[in-house]
Amino acid sequence: MGTVTRNKLETREVDATPYAASLIEGHRDFGYNLETALADIIDNAITAGARTVELIADTVADEPWIALADDGSGMTETELVEAMRLGSKNPTDEREAEDLGRFGLGLKSASFSQCRGLTVLTRQDDRTSCARWDLDRVAKRNDWSLELIDNPELVTGHDLLPETGTVVIWEKLDRLSGGYAHDRAKRAEHMNSELSHAEHHLRLVFHRFLEGAKPRLKLSLNGRPLKPIDPMATSHAATQKDPEEILRLRQGDVLIRCHTLPHHKRMSREEWEETGGPEGHLKSQGLYVYREKRLIIAGGWLGLARQTELTKLCRIAVDIPNTMDAEWKIDVKKASAQLPPVVRERLKKVVERFVGTSKRTYRSRGQKLVDETRFPIWNRVQKDGQIVFRPNLEHPVFRTYAEQLPEDLREGFERCLRIVGSGLPIETLHAELVGNAEAVTADETSANDLEELVYSLAVTLMENGVPSDALSDTLQSNPFLRVRWEAAAPILEDFLRTRIS
Structure with a gap:
């Protein structure tokens, strides 16, 4: 057999460094919105051991800005430069048990999604460091030169920096203007609306950190403490x-x-x-x-x-x-x-x-709500594989009124009730219940109508052998009366007093 010769690939190296201006602009479009961007910055603060995070937003200034100040461990200048590097961490690296980071992109990508100016102030061991990414500067120079600021006391938000901790400042908020860049009032209104939505999100996302008598984290928006929203309602007795x-x-x-x-x-x-x-x-x-x-x-x-x-x-x-x-x-x-x-x-x-x-x-x-023993106003009927709701013509109120009518009017009265049943707005009810069920409620009942219902049911129950001392418990088993029992109870007392006397 002949010898197979494998030729070695000949290669050359060329510089394929990404264009800074293009790549950094691409980091603005990872899909963040304001609430997810703020949450990512707070993740970093928690990972740094922060116990307090202050979210400050000046939406009415000529040049609006947002800052997040934490009392975490802070950073040295070397650590700050590394934190400002895009992709500063390998996602496959092993992390500490409570590390909320992922790719080492969050600080930069989250910030760039909302602003064109990202400044980070940090203090550790009485030494303050400050660095800035200005996307307009990167676009103009097309290089990866990070600005280090030697006089941080002049930077917006410097007064928010604690003895140890970090402040992240967003400026040039082009993505938050809502298209009202030249209308100061409407721009502020839009930004405040976005911040309101973000507030609910942060209270939900970090609720486990905000809960308890001694919470792991205190979070505030413009000086107002944010309370947790527990989606499980864990502490509610009825959960x-x-x-x-x-x-x-x-x-x-x-x-x-x-x-x-x-x-x-x-x-x-x-x-x-x-x-x-x-x-x-x-x-x-x-x-x-x-x-x-x-x-x-x-x-x-x-x-x-x-x-x-x-x-x-x-x-x-x-x-x-x-x-x-x-x-x-x-x-x-x-x-x-x-x-x-x-x-x-x-x-x-x-x-x-x-x-x-x-x-x-x-x-x-x-099923309990329409049980026949509870005198329902509506009956649930299965017909040809479908479910139909019909007025209960045998309900004591309907029956009592019908018996008081002349014979020739009773059929007309029952026909009216059947028409009411046939006209039940099923499609409208379904749309309302699917979209906002808790807002759908029964109409108010007048005092006279409630009195007629209580009297009619009480009479019917007693005629069917229910003792007078059991009427209260029996009537309260009716869902309609149970939710109105505060008003129905005195009516029943009057009825019993009249019957006994």
Whole structure:
């Protein structure tokens, strides 16, 4: 056999250094918005051991600016230069257990997404260091020259720097002007609106750090402390909690905890709206994934279930360590992830069981509301595979009134009731219940109508053998009267007093 000769590739090296102006502009478009950008800066502060983070925003100045000041460990000048380098950390490097970083891009990419001027002031061991990226300067020079500032006392935000810590300052806020760069009032209004949305996001994302009598972190916006928003309503007495499950994997443990939120009538309006968030409870149901106690996914089933009205109070907290970043495909913004196959399989079973239990609970409750022994005003009827709701013509109020009518008018009265039933606005009701169910409520009942209902039911119950001393408990089992019992109770007392006398 002949000898096979393998020729060695001949290579040459050329300089392919990325153009600074192009690359740094590209870092502005990683998909950050104001809330995710601010959260990324706060991640760095927490990783640096900060106990306090102050978010200061001057939206009315000729040149608006935003600063985040923390009392963390601060940096030396060498560490600052490294922190300002794009891609300062390898995402595959092993991290400390509570390190919230990912790629070493967050400080720069998050900041550039909102501004063209990024300045960082930091102090450690009584020595202050200051560095700045000015994107306009980079575009003009097309090089990677970072500016080091030797007189930091002249920098905006210098007065916010604690004895030890860091201040991140955003200037040239071109992405936050809302197109109102030359209208100062409207620009400020737009920026304040964006900050308001960001405030809710930060209270949610860092809620575990903000909770408790001695919170791990104190966070404020323009001097106003931000309170945590717990999407699980963990401390509410009416929240239902399933036993936790632990999925042990080679890269670490995944902790799974299922919660069912209380019905909106058992929560204050503020609690209900905060846990539902801007999009409401229908959209906020589902999985809440935490990475080192920091929320990275807030709601949605990630393909494991459908969002329905029956499951809108179902929420599952999933805790993962930062050692699983690659498996979960955590993105630069730490705002999205993908379920690893082994976790998806376990969660699929958890979700099926949890959602199934919730649906059965709601269906059971629905059946009780239309139980015939409770004299419902509406009857639920299955007809040709469909569900129809009809006025209950045998309801004591309807029956009593019909019996008081002349014989020739009774059929007309019952026909009117049937027409009311046929005209039930199903499509409109469905749209309202899907979009904003908690805002749909029954109309107010007049005192005379309530009195007629109580008297009619009481008479009918007694005629059917219910003793007078059991009337109160029996009537309160009626959902309509139960929510109006404060007004109905005196009417029943008058009825009993009249009957006894």
